[in-house]
Amino acid sequence: MKGLSIGEVAKKSNVNIETIRYYERRGLISEPPRSESGYRIFPLETVDRIKFIKRSQELGFSLDEIEKLLAITEDEEHFDSKEILDFTTQKIRDIEFKIHDLEKMKAALEDLSAQCPGSGNLICKCPIVETLSKGGGKNG
Numbered sequence: 001m002k003g004l005s006i007g008e009v010a011k012k013s014n015v016n017i018e019t020i021r022y023y024e025r026r027g028l029i030s031e032p033p034r035s036e037s038g039y040r041i042f043p044l045e046t047v048d049r050i051k052f053i054k055r056s057q058e059l060g061f062s063l064d065e066i067e068k069l070l071a072i073t074e075d076e077e078h079f080d081s082k083e084i085l086d087f088t089t090q091k092i093r094d095i096e097f098k099i100h101d102l103e104k105m106k107a108a109l110e111d112l113s114a115q116c117p118g119s120g121n122l123i124c125k126c127p128i129v130e131t132l133s134k135g136g137g138k139n140g
Contacts, residue, residue: 013047023050116128
């Protein structure tokens with residue numbers, strides 16, 4: 001039986017063995033056949049699939065989203081590149097929203113930092129701790 005051991009897949013995919021097992025449990029990669037001695041033998045395509053998953057994660061896609069992407073790309077009869085475009089466009093919107101939220105958080109922290117004298121030992125007079133304790137603030 002030709003194929004790769006889980007260790008070989010891990011090395012070629014640049015992930016650890018537990019990641020492969022996790023992807024398998026989630027259904028992102030298929031359960032491989034076993035050799036006569038009971039070892040799992042992964043097809044060579046598994047490495048490409050794991051690399052696809054990792055690249056997708058690097059672009060911000062969650063494993064649930066990657067599962068949908070894989071399902072779209074695997075159904076060759078009904079594959080629609082517009083679906084991928086729409087999916088990606090929505091991801092861009094999500095990222096833009098997150099960037100906006102991060103900019104708001106940064107501005108709030110900059111405001112608090114500007115109010116902090118940076119010296120003294122009265123923690124109760126620290127505007128950063130005061131705001132965090134009250135749960136309020138300009139942007140809160």
